[in-house]
Amino acid sequence: MARGRLRIYLGAAPGVGKTYAMLSEGRRRAERGTDVVVGFVECHDRARTLALLDGLEVIPRRVVTYRGAEFTELDVDAVLARAPEVALIDELAHTNVPGGAAEKRWQDVERLLEAGIDVVSTVNVQHLESMNDVVEKITGIPQRETVPDEVVRRADQVELVDMSPEALRRRMAHGNVYAAEKIDAALSNYFRVGNLTALRELALLWVAGKVDDQLARYRDDHGIAGTWEARERIVIALTGGPEGVTLIRRATRIAARSKGADLLAVHVTRSDGLSGSRPARLARQREIVEGLGGTYHQVVGDDVPRALLEFARAVNATQLVLGVSRRGRLAQMLSPGVGMVTTAMSGSIDVHMVTHEQARQGHKRPVRDPGLAPGRRAWAWTLSVLGLPLLTFLLYQARDGLTLPSDILFYLAAVVGIALVGGLWPAMFTAVIGFLLLNFYFTPPIGLLTVAEPENLIALVVFVLVGFGVSAVVDRAARRSREALRLHADSEVLFGLAGNVLRGEHAVGSLLERLRETFGLVSVTLLERPASGSGWQVVATVGGRPCTSPQDGDTEIPISDGLALALRGRTPAAADRRILEAFAAQAAGALRQQRLAAEAERTRPLEEADRMRTALLSAVSHDLRTPLSSAKAAVDSLHGSEIDWSDEDRAELLDTAAQSLDRLDRLVANLLDMSRLQVGALGIAARPLALDEVVPRALDEIGPSAEGVLVQVPHELPPVEADPALLERVLVNVVSNALRYGPPGRPVLVTASAHGDRVELRVIDRGPGIPLADRDRVFLPFQRLDDRDNHTGVGLGLALARGLTEAMGGELVPEDTPGGGLTMTVSLHIHPGD
């Protein structure tokens, strides 16, 4: 016969709904036509659970008499005889009353399973044998009823019935778990949020362990290897071209596929400003990226692929999204594009080449400066030195067909060409050499550096002059265009900087970071020299090791007498100085702004304190004056002789005076204690103390209003470590507070119990309670700031109680009373003994 299947509902604590879940399942199965019986269910008189039982077949329990008392147990034999398909059996960990066949209920269940009956059962996590020690540590209660883990682990299915501690406590507060009169005991022993949270964690971990086993088994069975991928970081390379938006969209789609991927857009500004990008377009793309939750970065670098990859590696990128080159086919054959180079160098970073509408349409890239790049100048010199002999040789061969003016024009063309390539000096050199060559080879007398005809001499001189002129003009134009490009690059950076400021990222740190990023520096430090001292102080720094003085860095940018920016990492070109100074000025402005804001922030609490002090004075003066004026009015009346008071009136006036003076006395005592507590001048004489002695004394102190307080402090509690006088004051305040808010007819309850190395004393009222948000506020002294309320006093009571409790090494914690109201728990250390 096939073994029955075991399904277990596992819960963290009683009342989370295991039995309910089990019965619901039973009903569902019964409705589908399965033969379901209830073997054993403990409903604890919970109405909704009982309602579920309705309509299910219940096997009568076996009655066992043990030591004169009657107990009911699961009747295994009856269930076996009935032979249902499914049996519902609550509390798997239950220990049977001696006398039956099996010692434990799980052994009964085993028998049913062996008989081929499916069993649905429940178990609490604290009943698992392996959890026994931990649970005892958490709850302070040893578990006698346990079930071997193996039994539960072997179950075919384990389902967790989960409920948050707060929800469970709410359920309990509504009386859904235990009968109302049992609530306080259950509360103080077990259902503390801390306990419940810890138990819940245990249950979750236990189930997670089981789930892990199942997953491992599943993976073994199906041969799944490999791990989950790490977090993705996607870098988008933006050129500032119109295709950027397409790249961003594409990258976003890639990011969406892998959970929690980061999106970073980067634009490489070339230091020569030749990127041909449009700041407005970049700004727009930046907005799009930031709108999608990504970040925008700008780096400076001449070698675009290298700069791009350096950035990508620095941010730990996993993927890089590039646009396919916009250049034409021919240009691509001449030199590999940025995309190709990047792909070749990318290493572990995946590179996505994204096609877009602008691909292969070519783009207007600014013409490079012909005069100044050293490579170009060398090229021009080479061209001049090698080209002129070649030109001369060719023209010499063709001298029969060409006249001198044609030769001069050819040389002139060479001069202009070289001026375009290499600027002024190679061109002038070419002109001079050209003059000599023309003179030597093409003007009679040929072979000599003399000119026979004046006309030819004039032509040659004009050639040299024109050559010089053209060189100068071409060189100047090149210079101008270079400057324009330089300015363009600067303005691009400044545009980004202005954008930062406008965007409100005026924090000094973010500005410095942007500066560091833009110029690829190691560290940027803002230094300040205080007017009084001579040394420099670091105000803000980003990147690596900060500079401790302006001279310490590779570059120093003074902002004002006492403020300077120090850069480390590389020396920016002299032309970048202007930009750096703009950054420095911005940083100084941001610093000033930050300081003003901080200053404003500092004065705010002062104003607040001033307002508080005025309000507080009025509250304290009210609280002192009110009882004083009643007492004075009463005593004055008695003192005056003009009226013959009746005995009754006299007694009433005396009572008024006495009560008012008592109140005054309490207030003054509290004020004195509070001030002593605040200056730390409180003498604590802690000694072993029995709570059942202190509690009645405190109630005596409160007077007649405390007569109705119910006290349940067991005599056998271990003594606590406390100062008797202080603990009495704590209790007076806490109990007075409870009495003040407790409604008539619902007496305040004082209970005590031991948990681990602490004794918890609970003062339970059924009043309105305190909303969670105000829990800490009630412990602030002087929290009442007007004279409108005569009952709470200046809020010293609870503040003092907490202060005194903490001074004795204890804790005072407010909690909800189940069913409404406030429970104040005073938790004190048990006296260690001798």
Next chain:
Amino acid sequence: MIRILVVDDEPQLLRALRVNLRARHYEVAVAASGTEALREAGAWHFDLVLLDLGLPDLEGVEVIHGLRGWTQIPIIVLSGRAGSMDKVEALEAGADDYVTKPFGIEELLARIKAVSRRVHVRDAALVVQVGEHTVDLVAKLEPEPARPRHLITEPGMGYRFQP
């Protein structure tokens, strides 16, 4: 007998004042909150109100405004607030006197007498004796003010009295 309403949220003070005022043959009613005070004052005709400013529900000044909306009965403020701004505010709102707590009971009684005296003079001036007729200027002159029957305005004549 002069009826006094004492408004304060401190039960002991209410008790002391009640005993004292009764012994001096005043009739005393007490209220512990602003709304209760306004309700009492509306339900009964009082000759004087002793009012605390710091009440749990309404500000004392609001109670003064509430009372002054329909009655001129004298109000003496009893308050622990000793600042001159508090006094000015209460007096501006319509209080007749201001006594700071703690106070001497004799002083309070003397002030009650003084305020009552002033009110009597004021009330007396409003009753005019014209020959054989007594005109009470506080009382309503016409039962239906919208349709006057005794004091009629006529063009060219001004007011005309028609008995």
